[in-house]
Amino acid sequence: MSDNLTLPAQQGSTGASTETLLKVEGLTKHFPIYGGFPIKRKVGAVQAVDNVDLTVGVGESVGLVGESGCGKSTTGRLITRLLEPTGGRIEYAGQDITHAKRKQLAPVRSEIQMIFQDPYSSLNPRQTVGTIIKSPMEVNGIDPAGGREKRVRELLELVGLNPEHYNRFPHEFSGGQRQRIGVARALALNPKLIVADEPVSALDVSIQAQVVNLLQKVQDELGIAFLFIAHDLAVVRHFSQRVAVMYLGKVVEVGDRDSIYNRPRHPYTHALLSAVPEVAMDDETENRERIRLYGDVPSPIMPPSGCRFRTRCWKAQDKCATDEPPLVQISGNRDGHLTACHFPEDPTTESRGEDVVLDPALKALEESAGKD
Amino acid sequence: MLLEVRDLHVEFHTRDGVAKAVNGVSYGVDAGETLAVLGESGSGKSVTAQAVMGILDIPPGRITGGEVVFQGRDLLRLKEDERRRVRGAGMAMIFQDALSSLNPVLSVGDQLGEMFTVHRGMSRKDARAKAVELMDRVRIPAARERVKQYPHQFSGGMRQRIMIAMALALEPALIIADEPTTALDVTVQAQVMELLAELQREYRMGLILITHDLGVVADVADRIAVMYAGRIVESAPVHDIYKAPAHPYTRGLLESIPRLDQKGQELYAIKGLPPNLMSIPPGCAFHPRCPLARDVCRTDEPPLYEVSPTRGSACHFWRECMDD
Numbered sequence A: 001m002s003d004n005l006t007l008p009a010q011q012g013s014t015g016a017s018t019e020t021l022l023k024v025e026g027l028t029k030h031f032p033i034y035g036g037f038p039i040k041r042k043v044g045a046v047q048a049v050d051n052v053d054l055t056v057g058v059g060e061s062v063g064l065v066g067e068s069g070c071g072k073s074t075t076g077r078l079i080t081r082l083l084e085p086t087g088g089r090i091e092y093a094g095q096d097i098t099h100a101k102r103k104q105l106a107p108v109r110s111e112i113q114m115i116f117q118d119p120y121s122s123l124n125p126r127q128t129v130g131t132i133i134k135s136p137m138e139v140n141g142i143d144p145a146g147g148r149e150k151r152v153r154e155l156l157e158l159v160g161l162n163p164e165h166y167n168r169f170p171h172e173f174s175g176g177q178r179q180r181i182g183v184a185r186a187l188a189l190n191p192k193l194i195v196a197d198e199p200v201s202a203l204d205v206s207i208q209a210q211v212v213n214l215l216q217k218v219q220d221e222l223g224i225a226f227l228f229i230a231h232d233l234a235v236v237r238h239f240s241q242r243v244a245v246m247y248l249g250k251v252v253e254v255g256d257r258d259s260i261y262n263r264p265r266h267p268y269t270h271a272l273l274s275a276v277p278e279v280a281m282d283d284e285t286e287n288r289e290r291i292r293l294y295g296d297v298p299s300p301i302m303p304p305s306g307c308r309f310r311t312r313c314w315k316a317q318d319k320c321a322t323d324e325p326p327l328v329q330i331s332g333n334r335d336g337h338l339t340a341c342h343f344p345e346d347p348t349t350e351s352r353g354e355d356v357v358l359d360p361a362l363k364a365l366e367e368s369a370g371k372d
Numbered sequence B: 001m002l003l004e005v006r007d008l009h010v011e012f013h014t015r016d017g018v019a020k021a022v023n024g025v026s027y028g029v030d031a032g033e034t035l036a037v038l039g040e041s042g043s044g045k046s047v048t049a050q051a052v053m054g055i056l057d058i059p060p061g062r063i064t065g066g067e068v069v070f071q072g073r074d075l076l077r078l079k080e081d082e083r084r085r086v087r088g089a090g091m092a093m094i095f096q097d098a099l100s101s102l103n104p105v106l107s108v109g110d111q112l113g114e115m116f117t118v119h120r121g122m123s124r125k126d127a128r129a130k131a132v133e134l135m136d137r138v139r140i141p142a143a144r145e146r147v148k149q150y151p152h153q154f155s156g157g158m159r160q161r162i163m164i165a166m167a168l169a170l171e172p173a174l175i176i177a178d179e180p181t182t183a184l185d186v187t188v189q190a191q192v193m194e195l196l197a198e199l200q201r202e203y204r205m206g207l208i209l210i211t212h213d214l215g216v217v218a219d220v221a222d223r224i225a226v227m228y229a230g231r232i233v234e235s236a237p238v239h240d241i242y243k244a245p246a247h248p249y250t251r252g253l254l255e256s257i258p259r260l261d262q263k264g265q266e267l268y269a270i271k272g273l274p275p276n277l278m279s280i281p282p283g284c285a286f287h288p289r290c291p292l293a294r295d296v297c298r299t300d301e302p303p304l305y306e307v308s309p310t311r312g313s314a315c316h317f318w319r320e321c322m323d324d
Helices: A072-079 A102-109 A129-139 A148-158 A163-167 A175-187 A205-222 A233-239 A257-262 A267-275 A318-322 A360-371 B045-053 B080-089 B108-119 B124-137 B156-168 B186-203 B214-220 B238-243 B248-256 B295-299 B318-323
Strands: A020-035 A041-057 A061-065 A087-092 A112-115 A193-197 A225-230 A242-247 A250-256 B003-014 B017-029 B034-038 B061-070 B091-094 B174-178 B206-211 B223-228 B231-237 B305-308 B311-313
Touching (some): A020 A225, A041 A061, A041 A072, A041 A225, A112 A175, A129 A148, A129 A175, A242 A267, B017 B045, B017 B061, B080 B108, B091 B156, B223 B248
Parallel strands (some): A061 A225, A061 A242
């Protein structure tokens, strides 16, 4: 297998931008677990994020996908420095901010903003919309030309809300409108990078499309780089130029959008893509390949040795339990498409002829049903 | 028909006024059939199900009209103790959030076993054995050991399996699943949906699947009823609806979901917001957001026009909608 590998290529070498805005190397976050009586001591750690490498170019939008508990949100919070990393390095615009102090961080903070998932709990119910959007400017001592109030009205208009609603409270708005307020607040400081943590997953389908379009407009017009964290692969595909797939605290595959969605190599990416229930508009898509994974994601307290996906993988062999696969470019893949797998799948999403069923009980059931 | 809902009306009396949550909903489910009820939050899909199940909070809710005929009896006319016997044995419900639907201080074995001790008068020991059997059936590994565990010791997917097991316990004729996979991850979602469909076929149950996810529906449903502002706006066999939606709202929904095999450009978005249930627009409730709206839509409420013998659409211009 090893002759099949080439040296890792520089990430971000494809795509529109060549200039790197954010560079993350070996990022690690372990949450300690304390136990014991009467003296509490550290008995273990939740390995939420483990050795993650990621780059985001200027004006580029990168998607981060994975199931719940895979560490995608923790990664976002580490990058915005809302959490202190256990190890690794975060470089923003050439400046190391991994352990930067409050004062050093202040100018960077205004350039990295965040949009949160839940538009209900992320807005202070006792503040008016105007105050909410204005407060980042107050905190950072920014006085835009024409005053802060004028800027707030501009922002409201930009995100498609009525500027006259300046004095209203969050409860007077619907979920989609609240998320627009969250977007306006993130834009208040003219950020260069926005970390959007599941920005549309709490919204209804028809409203989701409106907010996705808004984010796309913001990205196109203002040239803001996005780290788009989501579990919905279709939304990520729509929004991101590059995509990183995470599993149990590690990036298992990263590459440009077309490469990941049309030529995935990692078995987990295959499984994720095939698990998405899809609307069959025509009869062709109905015979799509189906991979049904067995069981749940293992505990990040004691992740499996070697490759972390091996316990649910249909290609797993002895080597997977002992050697952790490096994130490298596999021959036949485009530049920048890196996969962490010893036994990668064929680069296709075409039907494999028959379903891969990993649940033994389900398999037995299907076979008996087939005989009837 | 196993279950037939006829012209159901439900209102909620609140401090600010009367919210008309369900305004004349009719649908039916046969044994072995899956009906998907599709709609956004506030469309009345869950309230309808709660009224059918008899778990609507009254007050503030009030059923102001209609019939719910289940196995030949109008449930709305039954006394509470008769209804209680229908619940569980005749029809059962699976909820979205398994963690808050299960009792955190009882082991899952006790909760599953309770179905048998209360409804069937079994001994605790027999009930425990039944609980293990059920957990096996929903494919929970090592059921014999895990039956003593508490809900928090199970993962999200496993908890939802326990909910399914509980619903199946008394082998009901009808199961109502309210967003059963919304809280789960995609890979687990597929497992749970598969299991539910499999078991439904095995027991030949009727299944009402309430969801907002068009993708989930496409895989398992036989028929779809699309709800908007407390009414059914389109009802059709699943394949017809995806090929050519006969209502502008359905079409908008279908076009506004990003698809795996598409990327890039702007998504189609239905403009505006769903209506406030305290002041539903006159005429067709969808007209302020509808691209096909004309004067007649503002004044006349469209009936459910017959598009084909198996299909209905509540749009004055359904022909036009299908032609586009």
